[in-house]
Amino acid sequence: MKLIIAAIKPFKLEEVREALTAIGVRGMMVTEIKGFGSQSGHTEIYRGAEYAVNFVPKVKLEVVVPATMADQVIDTIASTAKTGKIGDGKIFALDVSQAMRVRTGETNEDAI
Numbered sequence: 578m579k580l581i582i583a584a585i586k587p588f589k590l591e592e593v594r595e596a597l598t599a600i601g602v603r604g605m606m607v608t609e610i611k612g613f614g615s616q617s618g619h620t621e622i623y624r625g626a627e628y629a630v631n632f633v634p635k636v637k638l639e640v641v642v643p644a645t646m647a648d649q650v651i652d653t654i655a656s657t658a659k660t661g662k663i664g665d666g667k668i669f670a671l672d673v674s675q676a677m678r679v680r681t682g683e684t685n686e687d688a689i
Contacts, residue, residue, distance in 0.1 A: 578642065578643060578672075578673040578686060579642055579644050579646075579672065580639065580640070580672075581668065581669070583637070583668045584612060584635045584636070584637050585638065585666040586636070586658065586665065587609070587634055589636075593657045596653050596657040597640065602646075603689070604640075605638050605640045609635075609636060609637075614667070615663055655668060
């Protein structure tokens with residue numbers, strides 16, 4: 578099993594969710610986060626004063642899928658979340674050694 582973690586632009590969340598559902602992903606965890614990378618934040622003007630915004634709002638998706646499906650999930654997230662502009666995000670894939678569905682006690686791939 579693989580844990581796919583993706584940080585994407587917030588306005589792309591619904592589009593990515595729909596694309597993942599279409600390929601058979603049955604669930605995901607979503608967290609609102611802030612971060613910075615290549616774009617290193619930006620400046621904004623509020624009531625005539627300029628402020629540095631060092632952390633940019635993002636959405637973090639976490640999806641656990643069978644290892645055989647990981648490449649398809651990564652490709653789907655990447656193609657759907659891409660705008661071609663700086664700050665489109667990052668995707669990471671990690672190995673998952675164990676999973677359990679609390680309600681039923683199912684384990685590993687049966688739990689996802």
